[in-house]
Amino acid sequence: MHAFLFAIAALGGALNAVAGGGSFLTLAALLYAGVGPVAANATSTLAMWPASVASAVAYRREIAPVRQWLVVLGGISLIGGLIGGELLVKTSDTRFVTLLPWLLLAAVATFTFGGRVTDLIRQRQARRVTAPGPVSVLPARRALFRPPPWMVVLQLVIAVYGGYFGGGMGIMMLAALSIAGMTNIHEMNGLKSILAVAINGVALVAFIADDAIAWGPGLVMVAGGITGGYLGAALARRGGAAAVNRFVLVIGWAMTAYFFVR
Secondary structure, three states: OHHHHHHHHHHHHHHHHHOOOHHHHHHHHHHHOOOOHHHHHHHHHHHHHHHHHHHHHHOOOOOHHHHHHHHHHHHHHHHHHHHHHHHHHOOOHHHHHHHHHHHHHHHHHHHHHHHHHHHHHHHHHHHHHHOOHHHHHHHHHHOOOOOOHHHHHHHHHHHHHHHHOOOOHHHHHHHHHHHOOOOOHHHHHHHHHHHHHHHHHHHHHHHHHOOOOOHHHHHHHHHHHHHHHHHHHHHHHOOOHHHHHHHHHHHHHHHHHHHHHO
């Protein structure tokens, strides 16, 4: 069973490096291995977190122009992630199984339509770069200031969701940042990656404090996730994201349908 969990976590880490959605696989594998629903969700977060830290470190240079955003949204993300983590450990397995189909539906719907969000962001960035005169610099200047108050509230909601479950959280943040006026996709990805690490990291504190993690399977999957994340980065550079994204959607919708009819 450990070899199976390692392989699934490696595949999940690779998926996250290329297109996201690795938690679909890790959660399903842990449930199959007999881990309780709440513990499986907490352990899945542990399995994928180290690889997400590596991704955040890779974006450290892109984050410099949006430091003010990181300070404000980072603080609110820590609060929301902790609230979400505490809510999860206080949820019974029976209640979580009842909520799981709806959580999966929210996550897989976000993955299904999230590509349009990133396409729109790239189109906005392309228009900004090609626009004549001083108009082209306005969006970049907006990113230097603090986020609007409504963005802080929305990030709190996303962070609570992320600490509790988290599927599709990254795409939700990209959409919110785009609406708030950011246009540089690299800065947005950097900010999103660091905020995700903060949300899941503080949620893990709640999981560990409540002894909600299945450590045996979890540590095996941590090793697998790191391995897969490294290999997935190589796959991403070869342009395999489209096929991987389709695979993630098939798995996600299949899991959603299964838990709705279960």
